[in-house]
Amino acid sequence: MKDRRELMQKISIQISEGITISTQLSETEVAQIEGVEQQEMQNGGYVWYRLPVVEVDEHRMIFSLAFYEGKLREYNIALVESKQKDGSWNDWSESEERLRAEAIAAWLRDKGYEARVYPWGEVWVGYDPQTGAGCAHIGFFSFHLD
Numbered sequence: 001m002k003d004r005r006e007l008m009q010k011i012s013i014q015i016s017e018g019i020t021i022s023t024q025l026s027e028t029e030v031a032q033i034e035g036v037e038q039q040e041m042q043n044g045g046y047v048w049y050r051l052p053v054v055e056v057d058e059h060r061m062i063f064s065l066a067f068y069e070g071k072l073r074e075y076n077i078a079l080v081e082s083k084q085k086d087g088s089w090n091d092w093s094e095s096e097e098r099l100r101a102e103a104i105a106a107w108l109r110d111k112g113y114e115a116r117v118y119p120w121g122e123v124w125v126g127y128d129p130q131t132g133a134g135c136a137h138i139g140f141f142s143f144h145l146d
Contacts, residue, residue, distance in 0.1 A: 010120040011113055011138055015056050015063060021075060023140055027067040045069065053080050059107060074139040079103055098127045101134030108136060 012022035019025070019033070027047065030036060035052035051063045060080040066073050079100045105115060105125040115125040121140040128135060 010140070011118075011123065013056075013111065015051075015054050015061070021063060021065065021072075023072050025065075025072055027070045027072075030065055030067070046073070057107065057110075059103070072140070073142075074137065077104055077108075077136040077138070078133060092132065094127065094132070097132065097134035099134070101126050101136075104134070104136045 010023055012020055012024075014020045019029075027049075030049045030051070031038065033049075033051060037050040039048045039050070040046075041048065045068055047067050049065045049067070051065070053060055053062055055061075062078045062080055063075055064078075065075040081100075108115070108123060108125065113123050115123050115136075121138065123136065123138050125136040126134070
């Protein structure tokens, strides 16, 4: 568990040997990842990148990263179950999504990050009824992007 001084530092999560998600990660680096999907938003200047499924600490995860003016502003984390190979909604259930959110929360706690507001931004974990997904959302306050 991280001590209080370390928690004041911005969240940084290593997802592979060459990729650490933090505010130091550049949009150029992300755009060059093999299999990444890019989606430019119609308004507002945000560009989202959905990374390919990656295994981190024995969990299969999807990270979706939002950049604004080349800087990482926020990202989402979702767990991928092995039974979801085809991306079908046939087996979807709210209770499963809530369990997925709990698993992500436990994983983040193991990394030293509770769901709460920090000096650098916010970690939110839960079930989002708008998307029907259990996920985590990490957002950075604009004055902490450098």
